[in-house]
Amino acid sequence: MQSSIIRVIGVNEAGEAAKIEHLSHQHCLVLADKMEEENDRKCDGCMLPISNIFYYCSECPFFLHKTCAELPRFKQHWFHHSNATLNFDSFKWCNFCRRSCSGFFYEIGGYLEICIRCAKVADIIECERHQHFLFFDFKYREKCNGCGIWCRRGAFRCGKCRFALDFGCLTLPHSALHKIDEHKLKLTYHDDKEQSYCDICEQYRDPSFWYYSCSIYDTSAHPECVLGQFPFLKDGSIMPSYFYRNHHHHDLKFFRKVEGFPECSPCGKFCQEEILKCETPTCNYIVHCKYKCRWDN
Structure with missing residues (x-):
């Protein structure tokens, strides 16, 4: 399946593909294990910050996590019985996390578009935010515990207690940069304070919903204030x-x-x-x- 997307040009001593051609990009890509300097570069496949081994283009600012570069062109996805096909369009609307996204998408059944952040989520998951396993319930129509939004297309639900998460919360970046704080803000799942406010918009923040925080400066903010309205869109899309x-x-x-x-x-x-x-x-x-x-x- 990968042969239609990747062509290996060179390998390293460990036998890994050190230089490749990828169907999504016009230039060759080179394997690396860390950035030369601290920055907020994002993977052009999943649009999340570069956090592990990745490929980069030496001719233009293009980056791919190794796992994103090695995605199969066709796969079976648990949400639908038909094949999912990988494409590299500049812009799509994800039917699962309900966000506008650049990067890679799988098309499922000819009518569903799913970004690869959502496509990587299994139907049964172990989540660090909750002590029990979560399974996807297609019929779930109540509120998400992460954001309080009604789940219109099912959610990942706990079978032992009233806890559920939607795709949008499950695929949030674990950390993010914002000019309000010199440190990375960490995705946080519960606030013990009775009254909470967002340090960016200075409006009320429900302490029972997820937010981003810095323990050093005691910064806390709504996810949408930290990430912006379009966190997964690339300039020029x-x-x-x-x-x-x-x-x-x-x-x-x-x-x-x-x-x-x-x-x-x-x-x-x-x-x-x-x-x-x-x-x-x-x-x-x-x-x-x-x-x-x-x-x-």
Whole structure:
């Protein structure tokens, strides 16, 4: 199965594929076991921070965890009886974690799209956040204990107590960087305080739901405040037309950082957050990624 995705060019003394060609990228990739410097580089397959052995491109900023590079092109997924096919589109909406994502996706049954973070989750899991095994219950329609959101497509449920998690919480990064703290913030599962607030938005934070924290500076924050609205999108990802309701006729690209505070074409306000930008040379169209600006015009 892998032969259609990877071509090995060279091996190291341990017999590992040290240099490869990968179907998702135009340049050769080289094996490495650590970054040369501390940064927040993400894997272009799963869009999670580089945390273990990985491949990198020496010609452009492209990285793949070794496990992501070695994913099979076709596989059986427990959620559906038909084959799942791996693809490398620039942008997809994951039907499982309900997030917009760049990176690799499996297409299941011709109609379900699942990001590889969700695709790696088994149907029965052992979770460090809970003392019992969790199994996926297709009929579960109650709230997730991690975020409090209603589970619309089932959830991972405990058979011994009233505890359940959705795909969105299960696939959150274990740690994340944010300018509010010089240390990495760790995903935390319970707060003993009666009243809790987010140090980023300064709004109330329910202490029973998951959050990110720093024990050194006593920082705590909502996951969405730490990660942002689009944590798994890569700069330059091309947005499909349904993402912005066809109100612009050219392709728009996603950018996380904005230079020069340009004006949003629909609302006229300055852009300080994520934007969609038209890459056509003769067009200066820019729009906030916020839902209102993308749809209400």
